Amino acid sequence: MRNLALVMGSYHTGSCTPTITKMSMLSLIFLLVGVASGQLSSTFYETSCPNALSTIKSAVNSAVSKEARMGAFLLRIQFHDCFVNGCDASVLLDDTPNFTGEKTADPNAKSLRGFDVIDTIKSQLERICPKVVSCADIIAVAARDSIVALGGPAYKVPLGRRDSTTASLSAANSNIPAPTLNLTGLITAFSNKGFTAKDLVALSGSHTIGLARCTNFRARLYNETNINASFATSLKPSCPTSGGDNNLYPLDVTSPTTFNNAYFRNLVNQRGLLHSDQQLFSGGSTDAQVNAYVSNTAAFRADFANAMKKMGNLSPLTGTNGQIRTDCRKVN
Structure with missing residues (x-):
């Protein structure tokens, strides 16, 4: 909605009464359509957190240089997140006395690591852009950067996901393809x-x-x-x-x-x-x-x-759905 202010600020000079030009009105309509559709965009943080992508890349490169296997873990986190009710960072939520997450699901319990790297990235981003970058987007970008760090292809990551406030242990147990499948x-x-x-x-x-x-x-x-x-x-x-x-x-x-x-x-x-x-x-x-x-x-x-x-486009939460968690391990 930040761009909305720019559209609404299109005035004819020399007039005491602000008016919206036809082109401005069209721009406003297209903007509102875009907001309503909640589509992801690779430039989502260009204004709100311009150093987001470089911050994530630096942290991933550091982690992978210390342990090459970490690249596979960060990539695996995205698979195991998106295959369970969409790319919403539900896999990052810790269990609490009143909440059961997905980390203890059979496909996750002894195969997922790298949560500490996600935590580090989130902490860094909260310092420079508080409550802006979602954990779900961190997962998607970290996976891409891990692939690149190990010699894989670079690609633009559509951004703008939001974080879930729920998780599903049963879906994690049933939706992630097993190594025994034919x-x-x-x-x-x-x-x-x-x-x-x-x-x-x-x-x-x-x-x-x-x-x-x-x-x-x-x-x-x-x-x-x-x-x-x-x-x-x-x-x-x-x-x-x-x-x-x-x-x-x-x-x-x-x-x-x-x-x-x-x-x-x-x-x-x-x-x-x-x-x-x-x-x-x-x-x-x-x-x-x-x-x-x-x-x-x-x-x-x-x-x-x-x-x-x-x-990365599997059922993301966008717009006003979900939230931007300040700690990827728990809801706000």
Whole structure:
């Protein structure tokens, strides 16, 4: 509404009575339509907090330089936030005696980190622009900056999300795709959020970075046949048939801290770590897309960036909905 004052201040000079020109009236109408629609914009903080993006980028670069794995965590936070009732920062809310959040959901409890980085960013932004930048927008920008820090594609992040005052443990347990899903289940889970099979393959390419716990890939090692034998053998010492549940292994053994298309080459060579990974290249409808990304890195990067922007647009709170939390871990 700050621009509204500029429109209303369009006067004819030399007149004691302010009048609004036809062009000003049109501008006012377009402005009000834009406000009402609540659409996101990459320039949302250009006036209200011009240093917001540089502040987030600096904090992310610092965190990733100290621990490359942090990039995967910050990216994962956005996935796990947006897939549960939209991109509203609900995943950041801590439990209280009277409130149950999403952090203890099965997909989150032992796989999400990076909340302290979000806290640091929020504290810095509250000092320079109090009550302006939402936690939901911080998540989206931090994910993008993490990707770039590890060599991935840059893309503009639409901004203007607001933060939820609620969370859903049950939705977190049911909406986040499990590593045990087969191809049909994956396509359905992503389709339910408006994604195509192509989007599914592109977004799965995020597994070019990060690690997975033994408990999430043990069954694949010992029960599946579409796995490279030497690859499986190399994993078994760190992931025995019992014990070692929390032992970690790279999702992309080739280049675990670099964002590239090696993940897809691994799938073609039956070296996908998770069952859900290898399902993308297992004689099904997505094999051709995997092959396309193996041979064309630029296509993967472009499709991934577009799919990330699409994900960031999942049911955001805008306008007067939600709030701008001053502490990302609790409602105001």
